[in-house]
Amino acid sequence: MMELGELALRLAEHIGAEYAEVRYQQFERAAMNLKGKELTGIIEGVDEGIGVRVIVNGCWGFSYTHNLVEEEVEKTVKRAVKLAKIQGGKCEVKLAEADLAKGRFQFDYKIDPRSVDLNDKISILVKGIENANEIAGDKLKSVDISYFDLWFKTHFLSSDGADAVQSGARFYFAFRVYGLTSSGVFYDSERFGMIAGIEKLEEAIIDVSTRMAKRVVNQSKAESPPTGPVIAILESRAAGDFFHEMGHSFEADSVIRGTSAFEGLKGKMVAVGNLTVYEDPTIPNAWGSIFFDDEGVKPKKTILIENGVLRGYIHSRETAMRLGEKPTGHARAEGFQYEPIVRMGNVVVKPGDWREEELISETRNGVYIAGARGGQTTGKGPFQFQASEAFLIRNGELAKPLRSVGVSMNILEALKNIEAICKEANYYITLCGKGGQRMAVTALVPTMKIKKVIIGG
Numbered sequence: 001m002m003e004l005g006e007l008a009l010r011l012a013e014h015i016g017a018e019y020a021e022v023r024y025q026q027f028e029r030a031a032m033n034l035k036g037k038e039l040t041g042i043i044e045g046v047d048e049g050i051g052v053r054v055i056v057n058g059c060w061g062f063s064y065t066h067n068l069v070e071e072e073v074e075k076t077v078k079r080a081v082k083l084a085k086i087q088g089g090k091c092e093v094k095l096a097e098a099d100l101a102k103g104r105f106q107f108d109y110k111i112d113p114r115s116v117d118l119n120d121k122i123s124i125l126v127k128g129i130e131n132a133n134e135i136a137g138d139k140l141k142s143v144d145i146s147y148f149d150l151w152f153k154t155h156f157l158s159s160d161g162a163d164a165v166q167s168g169a170r171f172y173f174a175f176r177v178y179g180l181t182s183s184g185v186f187y188d189s190e191r192f193g194m195i196a197g198i199e200k201l202e203e204a205i206i207d208v209s210t211r212m213a214k215r216v217v218n219q220s221k222a223e224s225p226p227t228g229p230v231i232a233i234l235e236s237r238a239a240g241d242f243f244h245e246m247g248h249s250f251e252a253d254s255v256i257r258g259t260s261a262f263e264g265l266k267g268k269m270v271a272v273g274n275l276t277v278y279e280d281p282t283i284p285n286a287w288g289s290i291f292f293d294d295e296g297v298k299p300k301k302t303i304l305i306e307n308g309v310l311r312g313y314i315h316s317r318e319t320a321m322r323l324g325e326k327p328t329g330h331a332r333a334e335g336f337q338y339e340p341i342v343r344m345g346n347v348v349v350k351p352g353d354w355r356e357e358e359l360i361s362e363t364r365n366g367v368y369i370a371g372a373r374g375g376q377t378t379g380k381g382p383f384q385f386q387a388s389e390a391f392l393i394r395n396g397e398l399a400k401p402l403r404s405v406g407v408s409m410n411i412l413e414a415l416k417n418i419e420a421i422c423k424e425a426n427y428y429i430t431l432c433g434k435g436g437q438r439m440a441v442t443a444l445v446p447t448m449k450i451k452k453v454i455i456g457g
């Protein structure tokens with residue numbers, strides 16, 4: 001295969017590219033939807049192809065093909081060069097020196113998803129549905145599951161020396177519940193994914209379905225929330241949703257575009273003094289992890305906020321050059337048909353000293369927020385989300401469940417209103433949709449207490 005890659009690089013340079021890269025990718029996917037125990041959609045497929053990106057006269061050109069024969073690959077290179085030339089040298093792209101990957105890398109897994117019969121996968125997913133039904137009984141109206149698994153392989157080559165292969169397996173599902181309450185239907189969903197084989201699927205579906213079913217039971221007796229600013233305890237996954245949305249402001253392309261909440265604040269105090277945040281795509285087998293990014297750069301654990309002070313951003317080679325920083329290995333693309341853009345991998349908040357029970361028992365009046373969905377921010381504006389589950393806290397105890405709690409915070413104010421950070425954290429998992437490319441990312445953020453959080457029904 002990579003003889004074609006070498007050929008493409010040589011041709012690109014021969015016809016005028018000052019830089020060229022070739023990304024060969026192969027995907028084998030199974031996907032299905034369940035509505036209750038009924039199968040409503042199922043797909044199995046194989047996809048492969050090659051993406052070619054070049055710089056000519058300081059301008060990017062990109063093209064791709066599914067057709068892996070010499071003639072088509074040559075056409076693809078010529079298209080990429082032509083697209084770069086069309087821009088007439090009116091761009092000034094330069095790439096920062098980077099630690100480029102060489103060699104073969106593989107994510108560990110035990111059971112290859114390609115080796116498992118579809119009926120066996122369905123049986124595992126149905127166990128999750130049965131588990132939820134058992135816990136929630138007649139309070140649970142229905143369950144939907146969207147599932148996929150993927151075996152993937154990328155071979156990346158560049159004219160400045162990257163030559164590396166990474167491969168592995170991953171699975172993902174969204175578990176959606178519809179429950180009955182006195183005021184109508186309650187809806188919630190949670191997403192789960194990891195880089196692993198099918199050996200991890202059953203444990204995951206039982207864990208998620210248990211949590212969701214308990215949520216349905218609690219919501220069946222929920223009451224209207226108070227409104228206005230409250231002291232809120234954001235359970236780990238809700239805090240993770242917040243830090244994911246905020247995390248877009250660490251992406252250097254948003255800093256350059258002027259949409260980052262952190263633009264111009266490097267070296268400044270942006271949070272409470274005990275908050276340290278970093279980005280780490282090297283955590284073994286985490287949903288957002290990679291061995292190298294889609295520019296062939298080996299990712300680094302990158303400090304973003306250290307003891308409250310903004311230290312830096314995450315980068316592609318181009319944004320690192322523009323901002324005078326070092327590439328961090330965060331240029332990622334959904335597949336060979338896409339150009340890489342700056343993306344998070346795993347955003348991590350350094351754990352604190354508190355235990356969640358202590359935080360609750362120290363709170364006289366407040367709201368406990370477990371899980372979040374529909375997070376939205378414009379970067380500089382407010383951050384809003386819908387709590388999956390919330391409880392009123394009275395005199396150090398979870399007093400009663402609250403119904404449809406909307407939460408709103410200003411990012412920079414909220415970072416200075418953090419009062420306590422817990423020891424333990426769970427992964428918040430998502431397929432982020434930035435730039436129309438779905439990307440596996442996580443946030444690993446401990447439960448935390450934040451004051452002056454605005455809530456409403």
Ligand SMILES: [Zn+2]
Nearest residue numbers: 244432433434
């Ligand atoms: Zn996102």
